[in-house]
Amino acid sequence: xxxxxxxxxxxxxxxAARGYFxxxxxxxxxxxxxxxxxxxxxxxxxxxxxxxSLTGRRTRQVADQMAACxxxxxxEAEKLCADIGDFVTEKREKTEYDGTR
Numbered sequence: 413x414x415x416x417x418x419x420x421x422x423x424x425x426x427x428a429a430r431g432y433f434x435x436x437x438x439x440x441x442x443x444x445x446x447x448x449x450x451x452x453x454x455x456x457x458x459x460x461x462x463x464x465s466l467t468g469r470r471t472r473q474v475a476d477q478m479a480a481c482x483x484x485x486x487x488e489a490e491k492l493c494a495d496i497g498d499f500v501t502e503k504r505e506k507t508e509y510d511g512t513r
Contacts, residue, residue: 416452417452417455418431418432418448418451418452418455419451419455420432420455425437425448428448428451429444429448432444432447432448441495442488442492442495443471443491443492443493443495443496444496446471446474446475446478446492446496447467447471447474447496449474450467450470450471450473450474451467451470453470454470468493468496468497471492471493471496472493475489475490475492475493476489
């Protein structure tokens with residue numbers, strides 16, 4: 413995991429957790445971890461704008477697959493997606509306000 417590219421210049425889970433969320437990997441919420449799990453599939457697409465609808469859809473795909481494999485219940489998957497939706501909305505509003513990413 414430490415050499416996987418997560419987009420936006422972040423290699424490895426530690427860099428991605430710090431860069432996208434300002435946290436250490438062990439501090440990530442389950443939703444944040446699921447979001448990061450989906451980034452290596454197409455990091456230039458999903459990681460270039462963490463608050464895009466594409467990233468949200470990818471996070472839902474990952475959560476749905478985890479539920480289909482029995483790693484999460486359907487309710488847990490829905491909650492993770494809702495939590496990430498709240499994060500994306502908050503991040504998008506902040507970005508629009510101060511011009512950062």
